[in-house]
Amino acid sequence: MKIIHYINQFFAGIGGEDQADQAPFIKAELIGPAVALNAMVKANGGEVTHTIVCGDNFMGSKTDEAVETILGFLADKEFDLFVAGPAFQAGRYGFACGTICKAVHEKYGVPVLTSMHVENPGVEMFHKEMPIFIGGKSAAKMKGDVQLIADYINKDLTGQPHTGAVAEKFFPRGVRHQAWLADGKTAARRGVEMLIKKLNGEPYQTELVIPAKDLVPIAPAIKDLSKARIALCTTGGIVPVDNPDHIQSASATRWGRYDISGMDRLESGVFKTIHAGFDPAAANADPNVIVPLDAMRAYEKEGKFGSLHPYFYSTVGTGTTEAEARRMAKEIIPLLKQDKVDAIIMGST
DSSP states (O other), rough: EEEEEEEEETTTTTTTGTTTOOEEEEEEEETTHHHHHHHHGGGGTEEEEEEEOOOOOHHHHHHHHHHHHHHHHHOOOOSSEEEEOOTTTTTHHHHHHHHHHHHHHHHHHHEEEEEOTTHHHHHHHTTSSSEEEESSGGGHHHHHHHHHHHHHHHHHHHTTOOOHHHHHHHHHOOOOOOOTTTTTOOOOHHHHHHHHHHHHHHOOOOOOOOOOOOOOOOOOOOSOOGGOOOEEEEEEEEEETTTTTTOOSSOOOEEEEEEEETOOOOBBTEEEEESSSOOHHHHHHGGGGGGHHHHHHHHHHTTSSSEEEEEEEEOTTTOOOOOHHHHHHHHHHHHHOOOOEEEEEEOOO
């Protein structure tokens, strides 16, 4: 079995954010995690023949070009399997791994595999498209994450049957297959056994897992806008030019609170965006296109609403996990309540 492995610029040893715009290239050698994967499958006849490298920003901002280039690399290659990552919790890397795996499978029809942490947004985007193995949060879990992928590959190499998402530790894809259990128990017996365990307070596992949905109730309408206190928030990364809170350009874990009392607009050169997911030129030239302070001041003077909260709140949404977003919101909300804010306007990109 011939395998081609996709990784980003960081795990290729090229560099971090400063090299995230690296254009795709392919080498007939083992680089980074491809070395570990090859070592884990070669005894059973597996071989990683090539490594493809692409910067996360390049894949994110020039997706069509990146995909077309990489598919071109593969046109004259013989390969039976395409592997990407592991991507851990890195949102841009997860997007890149999922995007290229999906494209390769659609173009060449070969199986594709990758690995991500549960909070990587790539899981939600791509888990129905391919097996995504449940990975660690950081590269400290690299060996274990690669081993899960290798175990799956080794089953194919040795002719062993696959045993499903739970047993093989990848995110369920919603694909159901009929299977005959070795113990021969019927569905009726298994159902009764689960019921007895439930009645006795014992642990049990349903055979039909219903995904939990985190639904946010719709807030009631503001009764009198002319008396309302409104705040501005953004996931567009608008910050003072020195980014005093060191908010990350992607996969953010920090947020900032910035005083706008006495300001009628956000001035270019005083504020900028540090968001890595879009072209910053327009936002840097006029930060009000992301945080509309100028329009809100005009409406405030016209009496359209009561008053504007004296601060705006900012972070970056691209690649930021739901868990981090939820935590940041819980930290910001008490500050809004202190000032009796009635509503917020959430500006994005």
